[in-house]
Amino acid sequence: MSVTAPQGFEAAGVVAGLKSTGKPDLAVVVNRGPRKVGTAVFTSNRAKANPIIWSQQVVADRTVEAVVLNSGGANCFTGEFGFQTTHLTAEKAAELLEVSAGDVVVCSTGLIGTGDQTFRDKVIAGTTHAIAELSAEGGELAAQAIMTTDTVAKTEVITRDGWTIGGMAKGAGMLAPGLATMLVVITTDADLDPAEADAALRAATGRTFDRLDSDGCMSTNDQVTLLANAASGIRPDLEAFTEALIELSDRLAEKLQGDAEGASHNITIRVTNAACEQDAVEVGRSVARNNLFKAAIFGNDPNWGRVLAAIGTTSAEFDPYDVDVWMNGVRVCTAGGPDRPREDVDLTPRATDLLIDLRTGDAEATIRTNDLTHDYVHENSAYAS
Amino acid sequence: MSVTAPQGFEAAGVVAGLKSTGKPDLAVVVNRGPRKVGTAVFTSNRAKANPIIWSQQVVADRTVEAVVLNSGGANCFTGEFGFQTTHLTAEKAAELLEVSAGDVVVCSTGLIGTGDQTFRDKVIAGTTHAIAELSAEGGELAAQAIMTTDTVAKTEVITRDGWTIGGMAKGAGMLAPGLATMLVVITTDADLDPAEADAALRAATGRTFDRLDSDGCMSTNDQVTLLANAASGIRPDLEAFTEALIELSDRLAEKLQGDAEGASHNITIRVTNAACEQDAVEVGRSVARNNLFKAAIFGNDPNWGRVLAAIGTTSAEFDPYDVDVWMNGVRVCTAGGPDRPREDVDLTPRATDLLIDLRTGDAEATIRTNDLTHDYVHENSAYAS
Numbered sequence: 001m002s003v004t005a006p007q008g009f010e011a012a013g014v015v016a017g018l019k020s021t022g023k024p025d026l027a028v029v030v031n032r033g034p035r036k037v038g039t040a041v042f043t044s045n046r047a048k049a050n051p052i053i054w055s056q057q058v059v060a061d062r063t064v065e066a067v068v069l070n071s072g073g074a075n076c077f078t079g080e081f082g083f084q085t086t087h088l089t090a091e092k093a094a095e096l097l098e099v100s101a102g103d104v105v106v107c108s109t110g111l112i113g114t115g116d117q118t119f120r121d122k123v124i125a126g127t128t129h130a131i132a133e134l135s136a137e138g139g140e141l142a143a144q145a146i147m148t149t150d151t152v153a154k155t156e157v158i159t160r161d162g163w164t165i166g167g168m169a170k171g172a173g174m175l176a177p178g179l180a181t182m183l184v185v186i187t188t189d190a191d192l193d194p195a196e197a198d199a200a201l202r203a204a205t206g207r208t209f210d211r212l213d214s215d216g217c218m219s220t221n222d223q224v225t226l227l228a229n230a231a232s233g234i235r236p237d238l239e240a241f242t243e244a245l246i247e248l249s250d251r252l253a254e255k256l257q258g259d260a261e262g263a264s265h266n267i268t269i270r271v272t273n274a275a276c277e278q279d280a281v282e283v284g285r286s287v288a289r290n291n292l293f294k295a296a297i298f299g300n301d302p303n304w305g306r307v308l309a310a311i312g313t314t315s316a317e318f319d320p321y322d323v324d325v326w327m328n329g330v331r332v333c334t335a336g337g338p339d340r341p342r343e344d345v346d347l348t349p350r351a352t353d354l355l356i357d358l359r360t361g362d363a364e365a366t367i368r369t370n371d372l373t374h375d376y377v378h379e380n381s382a383y384a385s
Numbered sequence: 386m387s388v389t390a391p392q393g394f395e396a397a398g399v400v401a402g403l404k405s406t407g408k409p410d411l412a413v414v415v416n417r418g419p420r421k422v423g424t425a426v427f428t429s430n431r432a433k434a435n436p437i438i439w440s441q442q443v444v445a446d447r448t449v450e451a452v453v454l455n456s457g458g459a460n461c462f463t464g465e466f467g468f469q470t471t472h473l474t475a476e477k478a479a480e481l482l483e484v485s486a487g488d489v490v491v492c493s494t495g496l497i498g499t500g501d502q503t504f505r506d507k508v509i510a511g512t513t514h515a516i517a518e519l520s521a522e523g524g525e526l527a528a529q530a531i532m533t534t535d536t537v538a539k540t541e542v543i544t545r546d547g548w549t550i551g552g553m554a555k556g557a558g559m560l561a562p563g564l565a566t567m568l569v570v571i572t573t574d575a576d577l578d579p580a581e582a583d584a585a586l587r588a589a590t591g592r593t594f595d596r597l598d599s600d601g602c603m604s605t606n607d608q609v610t611l612l613a614n615a616a617s618g619i620r621p622d623l624e625a626f627t628e629a630l631i632e633l634s635d636r637l638a639e640k641l642q643g644d645a646e647g648a649s650h651n652i653t654i655r656v657t658n659a660a661c662e663q664d665a666v667e668v669g670r671s672v673a674r675n676n677l678f679k680a681a682i683f684g685n686d687p688n689w690g691r692v693l694a695a696i697g698t699t700s701a702e703f704d705p706y707d708v709d710v711w712m713n714g715v716r717v718c719t720a721g722g723p724d725r726p727r728e729d730v731d732l733t734p735r736a737t738d739l740l741i742d743l744r745t746g747d748a749e750a751t752i753r754t755n756d757l758t759h760d761y762v763h764e765n766s767a768y769a770s
Contacts, residue, residue, distance in 0.1 A: 047697025047705040077693055077706075079722040112690025113723050217677045217691075218698050291676070291757075292602045292765050299766025305497025306602075308462055312432025313603050320432040321462075337464040338498050372676075374759050380677050381684025 002139025002155035005166035006189035008032045008231030011138035013145030016126025018072025018110070018119065024145035026126035029185050030066045030097060030134055035230040038064020039198040040105065041205045043222035049076030050083040050115070051106040054090065055223060058105050062194030065103040067185050067225055068093050068127050069146050071170070075108040076220045078115030085120040092124050096131045107183045107223050109148055109170065143168035146183050149379065154255040158248045163190035163232040165244055169252040182209060182256060184224040186248065190241055191230035200242040201226040208249035211281065212368045214260040215376070216289040224249075257368045262375030265297050267352045268368055275361035279316035283356060284367030286310045294372035297352060302345035304333040311356065318358040326355035387524025387540035390551035391574035393417045393616030396523035398530030401511025403457025403495070403504065409530035411511035414570050415451045415482060415519055420615040423449020424583040425490065426590050428607035434461030435468040435500070436491040439475065440608060443490050447579030450484040452570050452610055453512050454492040454531050456555070461493075461605045463500030470505040477509050481516045492568045492608050494533055494555065528553035531568050534764065539640040543633045548575035548617040550629055554637040567594060567641060569609040571633065575626055576615035585627040586611045593634035596666065597753045599645040600761070601674040609634075642753045647760030650682050652737045653753055660746035664701035668741060669752030671695045679757035682737060687730035689718040696741065703743040711740035 004011050009031060016026035031038070040059045042052050058064065068089055075082045086106045094101035143153040147170050154169040171182030192200070205224050226245075236244075257266050269287050274280035287293055290310035296303035304325045312320050321336035330345045332338070352371075370376075389396050394416055401411035416423070425444045427437050443449065453474055460467045471491045479486035528538040532555050539554040556567030577585070590609050611630075642651050654672050659665035672678055675695035681688035689710045697705050706721035715730045717723070737756075755761075 045694060045697040046699075047693045074690075077690060077718070077721050077723070112688075112694065113718075215676050217675055218694065220690075220694050220697065290602055291600050291761075295762050295765035298762060301766065303497075305459070305462060305605075308432045309430060309497065309603065309605050312430040312605065314431075333462070333498075335464075336462050338462070372762055372765075374762050376676075377680050377683060377757055377759050377762055380680035380757075381686065 001157055001166060002143045002168045003029050003166045003185050003187045004136050004139035005157040006164040006187045006231065008189055008229045009187045010134040010136050011142040012130040012133035012135065013138065013141030014126055014130045014133055016070065016122045018070055018122050024141060025070060025072045026123065026130055027069045027142035027145035028066060028093065028127065028130040028134060029142060029187065031064065031227045031229045033229050035191065035228065036063050036065055037192055037194050037197050037228040038062060038225065039194065039201050040223055040225040041201060043219055045218045045220050047220045049074050049108060049221040050078060050086045051075055051108045052221060052223060053083065054086045055105045055107065058102060062198065063103050064105055064227055065099040066093055066097055067105040067107065069107040069183055070123055070126065071109050071146050071148050073108060073110040073114035073119050074112045074221050075115040076112045078113065082115040085115055085123065088120065089123050089127055092127050093131060096128065105225055109146065109183055109221050112220060139166065139168065146170040149261055150259055152259060154252055156248050156251045158244050160240065160244055162234040163188065163236055165248050167248050167252055169256055171256045182222055184252060186226045188228045189230065189232040190228060191233065191235040192228040196238050197226055197228045200238065200245050203242050204245040204249040207246055208253045211366060212253045212257055213285055213288040214257065214370045253368060257370060260370040261379045262373045263370035264373050265350055265352045265371040267297060267354060267370060268366060269354045270364065270366045271356045271358065272364040273360055274358045274363045275317040277363045277365050280363050280365035281367065282314045283311050283316050283358065284365055286314045287354065288367050288369035291372050297347060298371040298373045300347040302327045302332050302342045302347060307356065318360045322359050324357040324359065328353050386542055386551060387528045387553045388414050388551045388570050388572045389521050389524035390542040391549040391572050391616065393574055393614045394572045395519040395521050396527040397515040397518035397520065398523065398526030399511055399515045399518055401455065401507045403455055403507050409526060410455060410457045411508065411515055412454045412527035412530040413451060413478065413512065413515040413519065414527060414572065416449065416612045416614045418614050420576065420613065421448050421450055422577055422579050422582050422613040423447060423610065424579065424586050425608055425610040426586060428604055430603045430605050432605045434459050434493060434606040435463060435471045436460055436493045437606060437608060438468065439471045440490045440492065443487060447583065448488050449490055449612055450488040451478055451482055452490040452492065453478050454568055455508055455511065456494050456531050456533050458495040458499035458504050459493050459497045459606050460500040461497045463498065467500035470500055470508065473505065474508050474512055477512050478516060481513065490610055494531065494568055494606050497605060524551060524553065531555040534646055535644055537644055539637055541633050541636045543629050545625065545629055547619040548573060548621055550633050552633050552637055554641055556641045567607055569637060571611045573613045574617040575613060576618065576620040577613040581623050582611055582613045585623065585630050588627050589630040589634040592631055593638045596751060597638045597642055598670055598673040599642065599755045638753060642755060645755040646764045647758045648755035649758050650735055650737045650756040652682060652739060652755060653751060654739045655749065655751045656741045656743065657749040658745055659743045659748045660702040662748045662750055665748050665750035666752065667699045668696045668701050668743065669750055671699045672739065673752050673754035676757050682732060683756040683758045685732035687712045687717050687727045687732060692741065703745045707744050709742040709744065713738050
């Protein structure tokens with residue numbers, strides 16, 4: 001049920017003609033209230049797409065009525081004309097929904113530099129079409145319409161004591177932190193104040209989407225939006241809500257990882273006994289971005305030397321000669337030297353666990369990444385749509 | 386003539402049996418004086434191999450008599466035993482050359498974690514063998530003996546007003562800054578004081594080897610050593626010597642780039658009109674490390690959006706919406722928007738020029754990198770020797 005699982009939300013996904021494949025490519029999610037709380041986190045890339053620049057203004061007052069999302073074009077580096085396209089999209093949705101354009105978030109994904117008059121016409125027409133199709137069962141279609149190179153639509157739902165959270169996500173390439181390249185819309189019928197919604201969203205993205213680093217490449221269009229309408233009439237304990245939101249976000253992040261372009265391994269990097277959580281994240285990310293390590297995993301080679309070479313480039317507090325490395329449960333390196341033979345490690349399963357014990361403090365963090373494969377290179381050398 | 390082109394240097398390259406291929410794998414370079422000035426720069430990776438830890442002590446007094454180099458094993462993360470192997474290697478060379486072991490630099494390259502008793506025995510025997518073979522014509526064989534996945538030996542010679550600089554380099558994978566993964570030995574018969582030699586070497590590596598970033602992966606064994614013996618009897622102007630050393634280093638760096646594992650394009654990234662040189666380097670490096678950009682170049686796709694997405698992640702001073710991007714002489718992006726059509730760009734030549742005009746200041750820098758190819762993934766998923 002995706003984003004329409006919570007009460008009081010409607011959605012639709014339609015074919016706007018932006019994708020050459022003729023598949024759905026435009027989605028709308030509408031909050032029917034009673035409350036219209038909305039917040040979002042955005043890519044930290046300074047090269048921001050027009051919909052990011054627009055949406056940052058929209059969420060400033062923590063009120064969001066609707067989200068319009070398109071695949072088939074990023075509307076990034078398309079100049080003033082591209083920004084006007086985003087603005088006109090919000091105005092069209094606002095007119096039809098009888099709300100303020102300043103409360104309509106817009107998200108785009110696809111090739112950078114795409115956003116001409118044809119793109120504009122199709123987005124505006126598609127928005128009109130999608131709003132006519134809005135329904136409380138539209139969540140699945142909306143999730144399909146935001147797919148780019150994704151092979152499956154990604155949705156999750158969590159229900160707790162009378163309230164529900166639903167989410168949809170897309171993202172397969174250019175997956176890196178701050179945020180991972182993705183569009184995500186999460187809805188809830190819990191009753192949250194704007195500051196609570198914002199705090200919960202930042203806590204959840206910081207622990208989940210921000211720790212997904214498929215290929216170290218940060219997108220221009222990332223956005224995770226949370227809409228909360230209080231339709232359940234229930235005010236959850238904020239801690240319980242945040243925990244549920246983290247769980248839902250983590251599941252979506254796992255689905256993004258599992259569908260990353262060309263990947264053959266889902267690598268979970270757990271860094272333990274770090275001096276602080278930030279150190280653990282830095283260490284995990286250095287491995288997640290090391291092409292030699294990632295190529296070795298593709299080749300089912302438990303090359304722990306490349307792990308140590310990667311973490312040696314960080315400024316985290318630890319002694320490179322007092323580190324343990326485990327791969328799929330086998331300790332291949334202890335105290336900076338060889339331990340169990342590499343033949344003992346079976347790297348053929350898609351799920352790959354790397355554990356790095358820094359033997360310094362008691363903090364830890366987990367980073368998700370993928371291997372570097374022939375298919376990754378192929379998809380990203382040929383990708384132009 | 387490599388490192389034996391300047392007067393007063395001898396070298397040899399022999400088969401020590403470290404490589405399974407039976408090719409030369411151990412080299413010795415000896416300075417016959419009269420002066421024994423030596424200095425080196427090392428990987429900034431905190432995960433340092435045993436020969437790095439040893440050699441850092443050796444060069445502290447800026448006196449070096451000889452360099453022993455082996456391929457076929459990095460002697461990194463091999464514990465106290467591995468450090469003793471390095472120490473014993475220096476002692477064996479010192480004994481045979483009748484010098485102090487504290488003046489013998491040792492360099493190793495190959496698989497991390499390799500350094501057992503067999504390795505030790507072969508290195509010691511190979512050192513003995515190589516010293517017996519030393520000659521003033523041994524530079525080429527020495528250059529061959531340090532090759533790993535290199536397909537060609539890399540040497541350069543520059544002669545100026547009565548003095549000469551010779552150099553040899555190896556490095557094909559794990560090429561990233563601080564330093565790029567490499568072993569380099571440079572010799573000169575110019576008469577330099579230790580401080581002058583050190584200043585010239587740091588100036589040269591900072592502008593050349595440190596700006597070669599093939600795959601963003603920093604090695605544990607990088608070392609560039611400069612030996613100066615005053616055999617020419619000529620004290621060059623320091624500026625002229627530094628300029629010649631930069632030129633020789635740049636040529637060696639270009640050869641390393643041209644032989645990078647699996648690469649099909651040599652990409653020269655020139656960043657102009659930056660606020661300062663550091664900004665230009667940061668911007669260039671962000672592109673050099675962007676897998677999506679590198680995969681696009683492999684596919685001959687002039688995807689400037691990926692360039693802007695990469696440089697947007699830096700903290701350099703510039704406006705992402707006021708940047709020009711040129712590929713092979715064609716301006717594909719101006720002021721953050723599309724310019725000439727991508728069809729106008731011919732990316733089929735191996736030599737690829739990317740120019741990023743930040744339109745901010747007047748500083749510039751050039752970073753060398755390679756594309757991300759199927760062969761890179763293959764070589765680095767299969768490489769275990």
